[in-house]
Amino acid sequence: MQEQHHIKLPEGSIEKSTTTLNLGPTHPATHGVFQNILELDGERIVSAEQTIGYIHRAFEKIAERRPLYQITPLTDRLNYCSSPINNMGWHLTCEKLLNVKTPKRVDYLRIIIMELARISDHLVCNSVVGVDSGAYTGFLYVMQYRELIYEIYEEVCGSRLTTNMGRIGGFERNFSNAAFEKLERFQAEYPAVLKEFENLFNRNRIFMDRTMGTGGIGPERALNYGFTGPNLRAAGVDYDVRVHSPYSSYEDFDFNIPVGKTGDNYDRFLVRNQEMWESLKIIDQAYRKVKEFKGVEAEIFHADAPEYFLPDKNDVYTKMEALIWHFKIVMGETEIPPGEVYQSVEGANGELGFYFISDGGRAPYRLHFRRPCFIYYQAYSELTKGSMLSDAVLTMSSLNLIAGEMDA
Amino acid sequence: MVLTNETVKERLLKHFEGQLGRFEEPFGMLSFEAPKELNLKIMQFLYDDEELRFQFLTDLTAVHYPHQPGRELAIVYHLHNLKDNVRIRFRIYTSIEKPDVFTVTKLYAAANWMERETYDFFGVNFIGHPNLKRILNVDEMDYFPLRKEYPLEDQTRTDKDDEMFGRG
Numbered sequence: 001m002q003e004q005h006h007i008k009l010p011e012g013s014i015e016k017s018t019t020t021l022n023l024g025p026t027h028p029a030t031h032g033v034f035q036n037i038l039e040l041d042g043e044r045i046v047s048a049e050q051t052i053g054y055i056h057r058a059f060e061k062i063a064e065r066r067p068l069y070q071i072t073p074l075t076d077r078l079n080y081c082s083s084p085i086n087n088m089g090w091h092l093t094c095e096k097l098l099n100v101k102t103p104k105r106v107d108y109l110r111i112i113i114m115e116l117a118r119i120s121d122h123l124v125c126n127s128v129v130g131v132d133s134g135a136y137t138g139f140l141y142v143m144q145y146r147e148l149i150y151e152i153y154e155e156v157c158g159s160r161l162t163t164n165m166g167r168i169g170g171f172e173r174n175f176s177n178a179a180f181e182k183l184e185r186f187q188a189e190y191p192a193v194l195k196e197f198e199n200l201f202n203r204n205r206i207f208m209d210r211t212m213g214t215g216g217i218g219p220e221r222a223l224n225y226g227f228t229g230p231n232l233r234a235a236g237v238d239y240d241v242r243v244h245s246p247y248s249s250y251e252d253f254d255f256n257i258p259v260g261k262t263g264d265n266y267d268r269f270l271v272r273n274q275e276m277w278e279s280l281k282i283i284d285q286a287y288r289k290v291k292e293f294k295g296v297e298a299e300i301f302h303a304d305a306p307e308y309f310l311p312d313k314n315d316v317y318t319k320m321e322a323l324i325w326h327f328k329i330v331m332g333e334t335e336i337p338p339g340e341v342y343q344s345v346e347g348a349n350g351e352l353g354f355y356f357i358s359d360g361g362r363a364p365y366r367l368h369f370r371r372p373c374f375i376y377y378q379a380y381s382e383l384t385k386g387s388m389l390s391d392a393v394l395t396m397s398s399l400n401l402i403a404g405e406m407d408a
Numbered sequence: 409m410v411l412t413n414e415t416v417k418e419r420l421l422k423h424f425e426g427q428l429g430r431f432e433e434p435f436g437m438l439s440f441e442a443p444k445e446l447n448l449k450i451m452q453f454l455y456d457d458e459e460l461r462f463q464f465l466t467d468l469t470a471v472h473y474p475h476q477p478g479r480e481l482a483i484v485y486h487l488h489n490l491k492d493n494v495r496i497r498f499r500i501y502t503s504i505e506k507p508d509v510f511t512v513t514k515l516y517a518a519a520n521w522m523e524r525e526t527y528d529f530f531g532v533n534f535i536g537h538p539n540l541k542r543i544l545n546v547d548e549m550d551y552f553p554l555r556k557e558y559p560l561e562d563q564t565r566t567d568k569d570d571e572m573f574g575r576g
Contacts, residue, residue: 052543223490225517226518339435341434353486368467370466375518377521407544
């Protein structure tokens with residue numbers, strides 16, 4: 001007689017009135033590699049538990065053996081939707097420790113790039129919120145402007161997604177005319193597109209019904225959870241690193257910090273949209289300031305920091321000092337002065353911090369990234385408790401969870 | 409009134425007489441060292457004090473110093489007073505044999521994952537943590553990888569067949 005196989009169910013599972021659902025790690029709606037174990041009562045979420053770490057790459061450990069310039073590509077891979085901000089944040093950290101003073105033109109060029117990166121990040125986040133609420137059009141429409149931003153990156157540094165842009169003290173080369181032309185094109189065309197994008201969503205009945213009142217968080221809870229960036233500002237707290245501890249000459253610019261009220265998905269969407277307008281304002285001002293530099297000044301693209309900034313190739317072949325510096329930099333043989341520094345920048349998701357301890361060696365003794373995404377994702381179970389499954393998906397995309405930034 | 413590093417330092421010294429040390433201001437950020445039993449009390453004081461109001465936990469991490477017997481692990485807290493826009497940093501030291509430190513999750517919900525991360529990489533045992541388990545590494549891992557005794561792989565080693573990965 002054939003042996004009978006019975007499906008063995010865990011004790012009490014028949015009587016259990018809730019369903020366990022694994023959302024992720026490869027679910028299309030998670031837009032990244034992380035998992036949510038949801039306990040569902042019908043379509044309502046009873047509890048959510050997050051699992052992360054699927055793409056953990058031990059950057060903090062790897063950084064302990066690398067010379068400074070080799071750590072820049074690691075920072076690319078944190079929030080890969082806006083890697084130039086991470087790159088610049090890292091350079092600023094090093095410059096703070098090494099006491100390198102960047103010229104104003106470099107600061108302004110960096111601001112242009114950082115604000116472009118912010119726009120491209122918010123653009124992706126907001127259009128994906130649209131996708132998750134059933135409106136694909138906006139996503140496809142604005143993608144061509146992210147493409148244009150990526151083309152500007154390409155003109156500046158040669159790559160698009162993981163940019164490895166800039167060097168300690170400035171940029172690897174001056175911006176080409178093509179970069180400025182593309183920037184001008186972006187400035188001319190993008191406002192109309194953003195306006196249209198807003199028309200598509202802001203007062204859209206279906207979109208408002210889907211996003212208003214879901215995934216909300218109050219200011220006290222948000223602060224307690226360590227929220228920063230647009231997600232905190234949507235809850236009504238006007239904290240922005242660019243204003244509170246200005247870096248890279250942000251104090252020279254005039255812009256507003258948009259804030260929301262309820263901290264729900266709709267407010268987060270609006271705050272991000274508004275921030276893109278503010279970024280455009282900053283880019284306009286910065287580009288005008290860049291154009292004011294004339295003659296020799298218009299050629300400056302790096303600080304005078306021979307220990308860390310690669311010399312011109314012609315000089316390497318003709319001047320001994322340049323050859324020595326070149327060798328020392330490339331081989332990573334420059335000693336970093338001992339010290340302890342914390343530098344943060346306003347990343348697209350919030351306060352991106354670099355805590356850097358040097359013991360006088362050639363690589364950091366310890367490097368820690370304060371990743372905004374990692375910190376605010378903890379609040380997800382509180383944000384989604386009692387909401388519908390479809391709203392939880394929307395909350396996930398409107399928080400802008402980037403797996404690379406969570407896992408480091 | 410503007411809150412300055414001096415004010416913070418004075419108030420701290422007044423409240424915790426003689427227990428805090430090594431006040432420094434690297435790059436303008438006030439930092440000091442505290443005994444590890446006091447971490448929660450200091451955080452609570454900094455949170456509640458009407459003048460100080462350090463109510464935002466920016467960062468929490470650890471550093472391993474293998475050559476300091478009895479105080480191998482440093483836990484570093486970065487706090488931020490958002491109203492007056494002042495940041496401070498303080499560190500506590502613990503031995504690596506008994507790395508027990510009080511959790512601050514009751515004060516800051518944000519500390520939950522930060523402490524899990526610190527446990528995951530350094531093995532700091534946060535007493536009272538609601539869910540102290542590994543977060544980024546696999547649960548089965550039996551060591552704490554960011555400690556200094558685990559070096560990165562030697563890039564010149566020859567005993568590995570790396571032909572398939574372009575290094576052979």
